[in-house]
Amino acid sequence: MKALTSWDGELMRHMFAAGTAWLQKSAGEIDALNVFPVPDGDTGTNMLLTMRAAMDEAYRVGDGAGEVVQAMASGALLGARGNSGVILSQFFGGLSSSLSGKKSIAVEDLARALQVASVKAYKGVNRPVEGTLLTVIRDVAEGARGAVEISDDLITVMGFVVRAAKDSVARTPALLAVLREAGVVDAGGQGLYVLLDGALAHLKGEGEELQYRRPMLATSGLPHATRLPPMAAEEAHTWGYCTELLLRGEKLDTVRLRRRLQRRGDSLMVVGDDSLVRVHIHTFDPGGVIHVATSVGVLHQVKVENIDDQHKDFIQMQKVKAPPVNIATVVVVSGDGLAEVFKSLGATAVVSGGRTMNPSTKELLHAVESVVADSVILLPNNKNVVPAAKQVPALAKKKVALVCSESIPQGVAALLALDYGASLKTNVEAMEKACSAVRTVEITRAARPARLNGGRVKRRQPIGFLDGKLVAAGDDMKLLVEEVVGKALQDGSEVITIYYGADTEGSEAEGIAEVLRSRYPGVEVEVVCGAQPHYNYLISVE
């Protein structure tokens, strides 16, 4: 390929137009990555709209490199949307101030302009956070600086720039915990990478080919979270108002204005020049912000949105994406660990209760009515809860089926057998069959003296039940567990799951598991913290 040593405005227009088209293709995916600073899922769209505004202006001027970039910068500033859009407008603002007046540019000009853009982008944000679009912009500038040392070909240098952007995006989860937890890379950084990638493709003459392809988003090498990304905080959280305004005036002082607005909210951005300033802030007092702004200039384009509403829309959007649940499950469980296990298996609602704390019919009914589904399967998971649960189907306004799971292991087996696509009836049959295929071992301490096979059981002595029947007592907890599990095992038993209780050490449970593994080599033994009260061990044998 022939070396390209200078760009004019015409070429810049075309490459950024290609980049914008490329961004358009992935805007939706970038939206889905968006978790910071507010998980409102619109970063890709915002960046796209900002770029469109920039491109509109780019076509209204001549062919000098400087004037095109300047037009883009002012277009971006006027049309900037959201945090990332504003940062992007600063990026172009920086490029523009560095390239001002140039007819065409060479690699050194590009590298220098990117440095200026990086500095300006950081200045545009009140409290810069690493692992975001800002970091990617800085790394891009660094990448360009290194590249001009080895080549004067703009395509080669842009190749390095794009590579730097991609690598930087991949590193963002390492820098920002909220990304790491959600298992995503930064959305704004991703947007910039895609934009530059599209521009590079145009330079390489692959612009035509792009219509057949989709942008390949950068991903991080870090292990992804295996759980669903936290789409939104579970607790009610008030975010206030997203307030944006454009301010015109003379000798506007952005530094001073920022200082005056700083304490009025979060995610503050005050960007622009001495005649045109854009303000973006998340605040509980939009009126106060507007009051400050009117005292220094003339307001244009004021936008105040309830972030709560945006947030609700976002949650709604995520719901649409989540697989629809036709059949909900309501389970009765006590113990944080067990509740987590059931939730992870897809239980829709958990009602707290068990051996001694039996939930009332009313509580069960309330849980059944509150889940968003027309059909509900109720799993009592304890013999004592079954009577109350039996009342629910007749009282509920929706279709409720009871699967009489009498223990936690039965409940787990039943939930694993749920087929979301099958009918309620088919599911109930499958779940009942699953219940009967599992044996339940329960180990606890005797609440009062009792008799067992002619012998005596002392109060507080460890005792073991198999499928609800008292079968053994002993002074040594570990030996007792091993004995009762031995009774529970049958030909073809393959998995033992040990849920240890709130008052039991995990190390003791692991010790028992080791003994069982060596005694029964063909059987898988899994240990899970159930944190249930009363029962030292709940064990399923399947």
Next chain:
Amino acid sequence: MVVKIVTDSTADLPAEVVRSLDIVVVPLYVRFGEELFRDGVDLEVEDFYRRLTRSALFPATTAPSPGDFYGVYSRLALETNEILSIHISAKLSGTYNSALLGKERLQSKCNVAIVDSLSTSLGLGLQVVAAAKAAKAGASLDELSQMVARSIPKAHLFGLLDTLEYLHRGGRIGKAQAFLGTLLNVKPLLEVKEGEVYPLARMRNRTRGLNTICDLVKKYPRVDELAVVYSTDGEDVEKLVEMLAPVFPKEKMYRARFGPVLGSHIGPRAVGVALLESQ
């Protein structure tokens, strides 16, 4: 003139079947970082699984380009005037779309019919085999197209995975999303249904998973073709073959490997059964 049968590398057809039935396989792409491989052409299945389990890089997969299909169709157009091109579900890959775009550019009079199989692996492969046999026997493109349209709902594919992690990372998890995040050690049992990955059940261990697959297969009383497929760990496949022998003759079963592209999405220690019901 014999109708040419084209498919893609996700059909996971064994090389000798491809050769003997004269099937043309268009490769998808697998990328480890900066290294790009054509599925089954530049990357052998053993090498791939070694990389998958040892490389720090997670593989990405890409559909063939429209240009790839354009090239294949143009070449075949020199020797035939009818092509049947059967592919992986469009809900799982852009391959079908690339094929359509490739056909659009074709300037030849050659007639190309492109079909979305709504399946993949041998769920696709068995349909391709049936079509290729009929083509050899002299069926016309029209007859073949009708035959494949009928075979689509008759093809079934079940898979027992060791983990959902690969499917999740590769973004092809579909409705099996519901199975993510399980705190207990479970093996997801999945079906490709109406072109999408569909969660069937979560098994506490592999033996029970294999048993359940057998139960599913036994629900189909009239099976024409059957294949067992695996990614790594061949012993499971031998177990499955033995378990299925009472319902389908061992010597007629196809045995295959999930190739690099599907392997990228299902991971090691996966095993599956594909079957084609009689029409």
